Amino acid sequence: MMAKALQHYGGKIVTIEMGPEVAGQAVNNFEREGVKEQIEVRIGEARTVISGMNEKFDLIFQDVGDKKLYYEMLEDYSRLLKPGGLLLAEDTLFPVMDFGSEFSDLTQMGKSLDTFNKSIAGCPQFESTLLPIGDGLTVAVKRTS
Template sequence: MAYKTSGLEKSIYEYLQSVSLREPEILAQLRQETAQHPRSRMQITPEQGQFMSLLVQLMGAKKTLDIGVFTGYSSLVVALALPPEGKVVACDLSEEYTAIARRYWQQAGVADKIELHIAPALDTLDKLIAQGEAGTFDFAFIDADKNNYDNYYERSLQLLRPGGLIAIDNVLQSGRVADPQEQDKITNSIRAFNQKLHQDPRITMSLVPIADGLTLALKRP
C-alpha cells in the first residue's frame, strides 16, 4: 500500500490534502498510531478513505463488507459514513491487528455498527451466502491477500444487490503491473484480475488512480 496517492509530486499531494481532506480527529489518531506499526504500508491513505466515505453516502448504503481490516481505518471510515442503523461486516485473521481497530471503533462510538469475524474471509463470505444473505449488501471493500482477490470479488458480487458497489484496493501494485519485467506471483495475479474485470459484463467499472489504484465495480441489474 502507498502512503499517499502514487505519481503525484509532493507539493501537489500536500496541496490536495490542504484543500480537500476533512479527516475526523479519531481517524487521524488511528492513522498516526498505525504509522508506527511495522506493517504500516497496509494502511489506506486518508484521501482514499474520504473518497470511499463519499461513495457510501452517495449510495445511501446501509449494509457493507470490509474484507481485510488491519487496524480498522477502512471499517471506521465507512461506519462513520453509515446511518445509525448501518452495518459493516468486517473480515480479518488477526486478533492482534484488529485489537487496535476495536479500540478506535469504541472511541468513535461505532462499535455497534461493526460485526468483526476473525476467520478466513472466504469462510465468512461463504457462510453469509449459505445463510441467505446474497443480494443484500450495498458496498464491499476488498483489501486483503492479493492471490485471493478473484475469490473475494466473486463472493462479493454474489452478496451485493444490483446497483451495489465493490471497491478493490492496490490494483496498480505501485506500478509493477505496468512493468513487463515484474513477473512475481502477486503482480501476475493482479494483472489477470484487472484484465478479468475489464471484460466482465456483469459490472460497470472504472480504475481510479487514487492511492495504489482503486477499482470500482458497479453490479449491473
C-alpha cells in the same frame, strides 16, 4: 466516517480481521470513536469467511493483504453484492512486472491483480473503471440486470 453516518441513517459495517489480536485492536478503535454498535467484526481468513456469508451488501471494500486472492474472490463478491452495489478494490495497479526469482511472490501478486483487472473489466455482472490513485482503485457497480 461511514460508521458515524450509519448512526443516523442505519445499517452496519462488517469487517473481516485475520486474527484475534488485530480484531481486538479494531474493536478498541471502534469503541474509542463511539461506533462499536455499527460495526460487526468477523475473525478469520477472508476467503473462508466470505465464502460462508449469505448477507447482501450495498458496498464491499476489498483490501485483503494477499492481493492474489482478489480474482479468486470475485465470484463471491458478485454473489454478495446487491444489484447496484459497489465493489471497491484497493491496490489494483500494483506493478505487473517480473521482480526476479528473489521476489517471485510479488511477481505472482502483480500477475494475479492483472488477471483480476482484466476479468472485472470484461465481467458482464459489473460496470467498472480503474482509477490511477495511489496503487490503483477499481470501482465496479453490480449491474441491475
